[in-house]
Amino acid sequence: MMAISQRYNVLLEHAMAASRYSTYKGTLMKSIKIAILSLLVVSLTACIFSGRDVARELKGVFMKENKMGFSTAVFAPRYYPIELVAGESFWMYDDGSRRGFYAHAGGGWRTAGADASGGSRIPDGINLTWLAPIEGKYYHVRARLPKAEIERQFQRKLTMDFEDTPDTEQFKQIQLALAPGGFVSVRLGWAEVVEIAQFQAEEVDIPWEYFAQANHFNPEGLSEEKYLAGFVKDQPKKIQAQKANGTFPIGRWKTFNTQKFPWYLSTPLDVYGYTEFLINGNTTFTPQSEVDLTTYAGEKAVPAWYRLYFKHEGIRYQAAIVFSKSDPDSKEMPSGDVETFEIFKKFFAENKEPAALMVNIIDGKLVADLTVDGITMQHVPLHGSFYRQLKDNEYKWFK
Numbered sequence: 001m002m003a004i005s006q007r008y009n010v011l012l013e014h015a016m017a018a019s020r021y022s023t024y025k026g027t028l029m030k031s032i033k034i035a036i037l038s039l040l041v042v043s044l045t046a047c048i049f050s051g052r053d054v055a056r057e058l059k060g061v062f063m064k065e066n067k068m069g070f071s072t073a074v075f076a077p078r079y080y081p082i083e084l085v086a087g088e089s090f091w092m093y094d095d096g097s098r099r100g101f102y103a104h105a106g107g108g109w110r111t112a113g114a115d116a117s118g119g120s121r122i123p124d125g126i127n128l129t130w131l132a133p134i135e136g137k138y139y140h141v142r143a144r145l146p147k148a149e150i151e152r153q154f155q156r157k158l159t160m161d162f163e164d165t166p167d168t169e170q171f172k173q174i175q176l177a178l179a180p181g182g183f184v185s186v187r188l189g190w191a192e193v194v195e196i197a198q199f200q201a202e203e204v205d206i207p208w209e210y211f212a213q214a215n216h217f218n219p220e221g222l223s224e225e226k227y228l229a230g231f232v233k234d235q236p237k238k239i240q241a242q243k244a245n246g247t248f249p250i251g252r253w254k255t256f257n258t259q260k261f262p263w264y265l266s267t268p269l270d271v272y273g274y275t276e277f278l279i280n281g282n283t284t285f286t287p288q289s290e291v292d293l294t295t296y297a298g299e300k301a302v303p304a305w306y307r308l309y310f311k312h313e314g315i316r317y318q319a320a321i322v323f324s325k326s327d328p329d330s331k332e333m334p335s336g337d338v339e340t341f342e343i344f345k346k347f348f349a350e351n352k353e354p355a356a357l358m359v360n361i362i363d364g365k366l367v368a369d370l371t372v373d374g375i376t377m378q379h380v381p382l383h384g385s386f387y388r389q390l391k392d393n394e395y396k397w398f399k
Contacts, residue, residue: 073113081106091123108332141201179253319387
C-alpha cells in the first residue's frame with residue numbers, strides 16, 4: 001500500500017504542474033482524477049491478486065505442516081462401558097490450547113471403538129476423566145504423550161490387507177482403550193494398530209451434580225444411583241453378579257498388554273502374506289516380500305487370530321486361524337482371550353527359550369502348537385478356524 005501511495009503522490013504532482021499551464025483547468029483536472037482513480041484500481045487489484053497468491057502459499061505451507069491430522073477412537077471391553085466426562089477429556093498442546101472430545105464406549109478392547117473428535121496437530125499430552133458405571137467409579141489421568149514417536153509412526157507407509165490390490169496407507173487415528181481399574185492403552189490405528197503408551201489412571205471423587213451438568217442433564221431429575229443402575233440392568237447376569245459382589249476382572253486387560261512372551265509364528269505352508277491380530281490390539285499385515293517364519297524377532301503379546309494367505313499344489317487359499325473364543329466377525333467377548341493367555345503364561349513359565357507357534361494342516365484341519373525344540377509340543381486350541389480356496393477374482397495381488 002506504501003507503493004500505491006507514492007505512485008498517487010507523484011501522479012498528483014505532475015497533474016498539478018500541468019494544470020497551471022492549461023486554460024482548460026477544470027477539464028484537465030477531471031481527466032487527471034479519472035486517471036488517478038484508474039491507477040488506484042489497477043494497483044489495488046494487483047494487491048488483491050498478490051494477496052490471494054500469498055494466501056494460497058500460506059495455505060499450502062499450513063496444510064503441509066498439518067498433514068498429520070488424526071481422528072480419535074475410544075475403546076472399552078464389552079460389558080464394561082465407560083462414559084467420558086464432558087469438558088474434562090481433551091488433547092493438550094504446549095502452547096496452552098486444547099481440543100476436547102466426548103464418547104461412550106463399551107464394544108470391545110480392540111474392536112467396535114467409539115468415534116470422537118480429533119485434530120489437525122499431534123497433541124503433546126492428554127487429560128482423561130471418565131465414569132466406569134459398572135464399577136461405580138470415576139477415573140482420571142493427565143499425561144504427556146510420546147509425540148516424536150507418534151509423528152514418526154504417522155510418516156510410515158504401510159501396506160494394508162485388501163481383497164484387491166494392497167493399498168499403501170498411513171496411521172490416521174489415535175485410539176484410547178480404557179479398562180476396569182483405570183488402565184489406559186494408547187494406540188495408533190488405521191492401516192495397522194500399534195500400542196505406543198500405557199498409563200494408569202487414579203480413582204477420583206466427582207460430585208454427581210458436576211457430572212450431570214457437564215454431560216448436559218439435570219441432576220435433580222435423575223439420581224446417580226438410578227443412572228448407574230440403568231447400565232447394570234442391561235448387562236448379563238454374570239456381570240450383574242460381579243457388580244453385586246464387587247469382583248471385577250481388574251488387571252485383566254492391563255496384563256494382556258503388559259505381559260509379553262518370546263514366540264514367533266512358524267508354518268510349513270507356502271505363505272504369501274498374513275495379518276496378525278494380537279490380544280493387546282496390535283495389528284500388522286506382512287506382505288510376501290517381508291515374510292520370515294523362521295526367525296525370532298522379540299517378545300510380543302499373545303495372538304488373537306491370523307488371516308493367512310498360502311498356496312498348496314499351486315492352488316491359492318486363505319485361512320482364518322483363530323485362537324480367541326471371540327469370533328472375529330462377531331462381538332468381542334471379555335473372556336475370549338483368557339484361555340490362550342493362560343496357556344502361553346504356563347508354557348513360558350516352564351520354558352525360557354523362544355518358541356515357535358507352529359501352525360499346520362493335519363488330516364484336513366488347522367492345528368497349532370507351541371514348541372521350543374520341534375519335538376515337545378504344547379497344543380493351543382483353535383476356535384472356528386478354517387481355510388478355503390480362493391476364487392480367481394479374489395485377492396488379485398496374491399498370484
